[in-house]
Amino acid sequence: MKKIYLILMSIGLIGMNMGCERRSREPNVELIQDMMVSPAVKAQDDDANSMKLPPEGTVPQGWTPYRMKSAEEAAEKLKNPFERSLENTMKGQKLYLTYCVSCHGAAGDGKGLIAEKWPAPIPGLTTKIVRDFKDGHIYHIVTVGRGLMSSYASQIRPDDRWLIINYIRHMQDNTIAAQDGAH
Numbered sequence: 611m612k613k614i615y616l617i618l619m620s621i622g623l624i625g626m627n628m629g630c631e632r633r634s635r636e637p638n639v640e641l642i643q644d645m646m647v648s649p650a651v652k653a654q655d656d657d658a659n660s661m662k663l664p665p666e667g668t669v670p671q672g673w674t675p676y677r678m679k680s681a682e683e684a685a686e687k688l689k690n691p692f693e694r695s696l697e698n699t700m701k702g703q704k705l706y707l708t709y710c711v712s713c714h715g716a717a718g719d720g721k722g723l724i725a726e727k728w729p730a731p732i733p734g735l736t737t738k739i740v741r742d743f744k745d746g747h748i749y750h751i752v753t754v755g756r757g758l759m760s761s762y763a764s765q766i767r768p769d770d771r772w773l774i775i776n777y778i779r780h781m782q783d784n785t786i787a788a789q790d791g792a793h
């Protein structure tokens with residue numbers, strides 16, 4: 611009788627071992643099912659709690675709400691905290707080449723790679739129109755988007771938006787210098 615127990619136990623142990631060792635895509639034999647099936651919330655499952663909005667009136671830590679209602683208000687109230695030093699311009703260049711160049715082009719002339727396929731002309735950033743925009747106005751466009759250009763608020767941190775604007779000013783100066791040279 612004892613022998614039979616021993617044999618059965620060995621078979622059982624070998625079986626469990628195989629279950630653990632197996633590296634296949636098949637699920638293991640579930641001898642002990644504790645915690646194998648958990649009531650975890652699946653991402654984007656709309657009848658679970660995964661898609662809940664944050665409670666009203668709360669903000670995530672370290673996040674400052676953007677309160678400007680229009681580009682005009684932003685132009686008037688927001689000031690660029692960065693001076694136009696060489697270092698800041700270089701930082702802005704790196705960011706511009708990451709986030710804006712695909713549409714607005716390396717020279718800021720609106721002839722980026724995407725421009726050929728875009729349904730409407732993409733405006734340049736060295737035009738008189740944008741030269742006359744205050745920094746806050748451009749900041750507003752990058753933050754909330756405008757027309758076919760979407761908001762970049764979730765991709766570009768506030769400080770980085772200002773640095774990009776410094777680089778746009780640099781491109782504008784270059785364009786004017788080139789035009790002056792041509793006369």
Ligand code: HEC
Nearest residue numbers: 709710713732733739740748751752756757758759762774
């Ligand atoms: C996917 C393409 C795309 C990208 C990337 C993009 N833009 Fe734009 N941008 C546009 C389009 C299209 C418009 C015209 C929007 C409209 O319909 O009013 C525009 C308009 C603008 C304007 C207003 C120009 C004017 O003449 O009034 C500014 C300023 C601007 N973008 C800055 C930026 C900056 C800075 C970045 C990078 C952070 C950026 N854009 C990234 C497509 C893009």
